[in-house]
Amino acid sequence: MTNETQSAGWTPCLRYPDPAVAILHPSFAGYRLMAAGVERLATGMRWAEGPVWFGDTRSLLWSDIPNDRIMRWDEETGAVSVFRKPSHNANGNARDRQGRLVTCEHDSRRITRTEYDGSITVVCDRFGGKRLNSPNDVVVKSDGSIWFTDPMFGILGFYEGHVDTSELPMAVYRVDGATGDVSVVADDILAPNGLAFSPDEKILYVVESRAEPRRLLAYDVVGDGARLAGRRVFIDAGPDGTPDGFRVDVDGNLWCGWGTGEALDGVRVFNSAGEPIGHIFLPERCANLTFGGRHRNRLFMAASHSIYALYVNTQGVAGR
Numbered sequence: 001m002t003n004e005t006q007s008a009g010w011t012p013c014l015r016y017p018d019p020a021v022a023i024l025h026p027s028f029a030g031y032r033l034m035a036a037g038v039e040r041l042a043t044g045m046r047w048a049e050g051p052v053w054f055g056d057t058r059s060l061l062w063s064d065i066p067n068d069r070i071m072r073w074d075e076e077t078g079a080v081s082v083f084r085k086p087s088h089n090a091n092g093n094a095r096d097r098q099g100r101l102v103t104c105e106h107d108s109r110r111i112t113r114t115e116y117d118g119s120i121t122v123v124c125d126r127f128g129g130k131r132l133n134s135p136n137d138v139v140v141k142s143d144g145s146i147w148f149t150d151p152m153f154g155i156l157g158f159y160e161g162h163v164d165t166s167e168l169p170m171a172v173y174r175v176d177g178a179t180g181d182v183s184v185v186a187d188d189i190l191a192p193n194g195l196a197f198s199p200d201e202k203i204l205y206v207v208e209s210r211a212e213p214r215r216l217l218a219y220d221v222v223g224d225g226a227r228l229a230g231r232r233v234f235i236d237a238g239p240d241g242t243p244d245g246f247r248v249d250v251d252g253n254l255w256c257g258w259g260t261g262e263a264l265d266g267v268r269v270f271n272s273a274g275e276p277i278g279h280i281f282l283p284e285r286c287a288n289l290t291f292g293g294r295h296r297n298r299l300f301m302a303a304s305h306s307i308y309a310l311y312v313n314t315q316g317v318a319g320r
Helices: 003-007 026-031
Strands: 021-023 039-042 048-054 059-064 069-074 080-084 090-095 101-105 110-114 120-124 138-140 146-150 171-175 182-186 192-197 203-208 215-222 227-236 246-248 254-258 266-270 276-281 288-292 298-303 306-311
Touching (some): 048 298, 059 090, 059 298, 090 138, 101 138, 171 192, 182 227, 192 254, 203 246, 246 288
Antiparallel strands (some): 059 069, 069 080, 138 146, 266 276
């Protein structure tokens, strides 16, 4: 993928502050850097998803689901390459507490871990002897447990997986970091999608992507940190909002992939009370995002065909 290909059709704003970074509430002004604008790092994907930052190699990985590959962008050179193909229609990605890649695979209906030597370990592909649907997004808690959502999107057609039979209700799962035991932590969500913890890990947020309108739910993490309670609607996306994946910064703000349509495409930012405070406008619907860079202050956004980036005046939560 050449630099010429990467820049085709994209014209960055030459003025600061970039008008694509919009302040919806005065509190967002402190997060917008006056001399930072939206950049496009790569394009040519069919559906970009699941970005994850690798600080030790100064690189970003993300999934291109319909093209059945995981892509890589190198911070030093700007080179874009194929990290893995086939990827089994990989979707969400994260790193565990040992720095290994954890991946949701639609086509193989499983969660995998990439070991240091490049070999693949199956973390979870069944519950109660039945196959998962198509794991979608994943996050790793500080205790090493792996939490992931399992909607049916990957088995509804051949574009992001293959047509197959659902054997389990759609749910959110937890894999114990020490024992590998798998448990259902929420089965009351209509097509669970993106998920993330609050900075103190006392709240788990989950997108309910087939609710009308879409909603972002909040649960209290209770007891031994392995159970959820207190289900509530945290954000009502309204008739046109389409939250997908999201991440949380150190102040508890939620940076959410958003769309659909010219007036909505990009990233909508909410504070810890669920109030919209900012929006980053992109020319494509944003599906998912992550914080990275040397200081975790660079927002990487997977938006349909392309990967965009923006330096912001905050940091993503360490280890997420």
